[in-house]
Amino acid sequence: MPHSPGHRRSRYGRYTGGPDPLAPPVDLAEALDAIAEEVMAGYSPEQALREYLRRGGRGREGYDDLARRVAERRRELLQRHNLGGTLRDIKKLLDDAVLDERKQLARDVTMDDTDRAFREMQMDNLPTSTAAAVNELSGYDWQSTDAREKFEQIKDLLGREMLDQQFSGMKQALEGATDEDRAAIREMLTDLNELLEKHRRGEDTDEDFAEFMARHGDQFPENPRNIDELIDALAQRSAAAQRMLNSMTEEQRRELMELSAQAFGSPELMDQLGALAGNLQAMRPDLDWSGSEDFSGEQGLGLGDGTGAVQDIAELDALSEQLSQAYSGARPSDIDLEAINRQLGDEASVSAETLAQLERAMRESGLLRNGADGSLRLSPQAMRRLGKTLLNDAAKNLTARSGARDAQLAGASGEQTGATRPWEFGDTQPWDVTRTVTNALQRTAAEGSDASNRLRIEVRDVEVVETEARTQSAVALLVDTSFSMAAEGRWVPMKRTALALHHLVSTRFRGDELALISFGRLAMNMGIDELTALPPVHEQGTNLHHGLLLAERFFARHPSMDPTLLIVTDGEPTAHLEEQGHSWFDWPTHPETLRRTVTQLDRVTRRGARTTFFRLGDDPGLKNFLDQLADRVGGRVTAPDLDDLGAAVVGEYLRFRESGYGEVDWG
Structure with a gap:
């Protein structure tokens, strides 16, 4: 059926993140009760608020819960993985290439026997070191097409892994890359090092950065807005790559260094990456370039994934410190919600955002206020709300103990307080006529009575005036x-x-x-x-x-x-x-x-x-x-x-x- 002009059709889709529009508002009453309890126990309001946020509320994670999940995630990364993935993949490709070459030599009846014997001897006497074997075979004239392709894959894999260490995603992006693609990467590295060296000398301009991004911006998904943001992103990844290498065994590092010359079959790549790492370390010496981690699992990681894992660990360490809120001037707003989402998922991110909202709401609601000395204090409004809650609790206990009706504690007969309440049997207070008649009118209208009938007042309509004793x-x-x-x-x-x-x-x-x-x-x-x-x-x-x-x-x-x-x-x-x-x-x-x-x-x-x-x-x-x-x-x-x-x-x-x-x- 056609829609008339201006008719709008509503469309509904899957919720894809952001603040949950159906989430209940934060419970300030629960938070105030908990904070006040801590204050009365001797904590300052600032400490009490922090303790509540750390502990969480009913059915809500606190910062301590999130910190435990961060620690579990860090431990899982270390216990699940090891850093020998690239070496393992290269050794497998090498073993497969050698096996294919042996098969080809055995079945090639046209080959000279002396040549076959010499080649078989080369295969039999390869060094046990994967790196040494790859270097020895770098000039070998492969007889098997499959073997040659697998050996070329070693060079390609090394090149992509080396780049993936510095530029996340390069391993996948350059899979099946052409010589033209590799040339574009070498050109980007050359331009990047020139830009960074100019920046170190203080000779770069905004136009230099804009020109670089115009030519190579598609290589940087972080989309940096200026050269400092570019350096920050690259330096954090580069420092993680160095920590990843530091985490390897000495033998693994030696193997990689020897293999690196085979990356893309061009030593120039390692020269450019080495210059890049040197520039970045010189400009961001405050980053951790010397640390290491103890990876002890069975799942091997390549160089790029290993660097990513080390970056994850660094991010988890930063989150652990943020969630502890133990440093001077700590505020919930310091917590990186995007990092929580990356590391722990949507639910944890929602929990952290809810806690931050709660902290803001407590400060903005008037329940907490800053004292003259800058410290946080319970406001008069908070004291009234808390006193009302405690008085209601006392009244319930008193009523249960005495068997009397619920205590409204309104005062003794005498001076009017200005408040009213429904009449109950035994009351001697005067009626509030206005409220009583209004109640009767509203009840009559709600019940749908005939408007021609006269207004009738029932007992349930009557309200009496609360009074207060005059004696003090x-x-x-x-x-x-x-x-x-x-x-x-x-x-x-x-x-x-x-x-x-x-x-x-x-x-x-x-x-x-x-x-x-x-x-x-x-x-x-x-x-x-x-x-x-x-x-x-x-x-x-x-x-x-x-x-x-x-x-x-x-x-x-x-x-x-x-x-x-x-x-x-x-x-x-x-x-x-x-x-x-x-x-x-x-x-x-x-x-x-x-x-x-x-x-x-x-x-x-x-x-x-x-x-x-x-x-x-x-x-x-x-x-x-x-x-x-x-x-x-x-x-x-x-x-x-x-x-x-x-x-x-x-x-x-x-x-x-x-x-x-x-x-x-x-x-």
């Missing part, structure tokens, strides 16, 4: 930062707990004040970003006395608020603050440390603070000590599992709010 709290969360917290695996759960509580207070109870106080050898007030990035320090001391001093000052600054004291610790106090401001440490707990800690707790309690201790670990001494403190001040002790610590702290904060200000909205 001053909450001091004291977290133990002694080294035992890190040594016993409690460091990250402690930080996750602080983040969850911080997010709850800063988003749902904005009228409350929260102080985060760390106490190790000394205590200090910390911002949530400081606490999150705090690395564990191998320093003894649990200075609860100092932490309580800072808590008292915090409560004093907010006299109109109801004070709440939450203490997370895994050890008895072993340090206290002296009048001069120095920390005094002793283990086990010194009576003076105990006296000052208890006295300071009494002072905090007299301000009306309600106190809960969160005991980590099963130390009987700590259990007895905290039980006595709680009894003294009318507080209580809980001993949550590490996975339940966040829910325990958040739940205790909410319990105090419920008991003091009315029921918390769990809608």
Whole structure:
């Protein structure tokens, strides 16, 4: 059926590479969680990002996985191949030529017996060295046509292999080449050496390069844009050829050098190639011209393929360094994706590109930002997202533990927050009339009800206004930062707990004040970003006395608020603050440390603070000590599992709010 003018037919073809248009977007949430976990464990955000990229994500290879594949590919090349392929092929051609010549001599009845005997003696007494035998037979008058052709193939093969060492693909390109083709190659080599020598003297011009490429550009598939790119491509191949020769045995190198004069039956080829190698080494002395590799396999490689294998190994070594990201200033953008594709295939290239996209997305998303000192830091946006995730986790644990409905933690009855939610049985909050009517209209339209009917509001349409308690709290969360917290695996759960509580207070109870106080050898007030990035320090001391001093000052600054004291610790106090401001440490707990800690707790309690201790670990001494403190001040002790610590702290904060200000909205 003919198509009307302008009608366009869609055509679909096989996907042939490039970014996968159907690939899912990179998962920043997973990456942020993993990076934040490392940050809380003591890594810097920059280190944490690198560790995540090295490790990879769920169902995604990381740089370490790619590096292992690179190492396997390198090992496979060395274990599969050896560098005797050209010598093996030449020996076979020589053996076949000699055999054909013997057959011809045996069946040629017209030949003079003396001549036959002399020729047979020549065949019988050839040197055991392939190179010496080829050189001895270079002037021999072959009687067998097949033998002569095979001997000429030796010269042709040598010429093509010698050229293939320097110019990849020449072995195949010159197969069956004519004398005219070989003359064109010799002319190209002559012109190339003249151009390089002019460049070494600083006498070349752009026109010289353009003229050379106009005449011989079809010999260079790399399509260099200037002479430096031409030199780079040639020098890398030439250096690999030299390393390949270095990797041969001394006997193999000697054989090749002796055979090289037979290449195309013209010693001029080797002279030109030698001059080319000298020019290239002089202009790129920084390349590796002296290295070698240990090829130990059974599959022989010719000179050109051997050089290619050495180039592959060099490329794999470069990829290994790039993937390690261990050098100064390393960035994922350093990784050569084309080289990954060449060496490991499309899937590995896609994995590497995905990791690079992820790194860019993390930096460009606003989740990471550069600090004043140039270091990478978690941004406030990242802290909010992370805090929200941790608070949701804590709420789920709290709900499962209490049997209550899912906790939205919206606040107690009183001041409106501006948010709404669906009504549930038992709610006393006022309706949001606008949202309720809108829900009814949308439901009616979706159900296709008769528009002439009056609008009916059902229970499922009703939304209520979330409210927030008017009474405000001053909450001091004291977290133990002694080294035992890190040594016993409690460091990250402690930080996750602080983040969850911080997010709850800063988003749902904005009228409350929260102080985060760390106490190790000394205590200090910390911002949530400081606490999150705090690395564990191998320093003894649990200075609860100092932490309580800072808590008292915090409560004093907010006299109109109801004070709440939450203490997370895994050890008895072993340090206290002296009048001069120095920390005094002793283990086990010194009576003076105990006296000052208890006295300071009494002072905090007299301000009306309600106190809960969160005991980590099963130390009987700590259990007895905290039980006595709680009894003294009318507080209580809980001993949550590490996975339940966040829910325990958040739940205790909410319990105090419920008991003091009315029921918390769990809608």
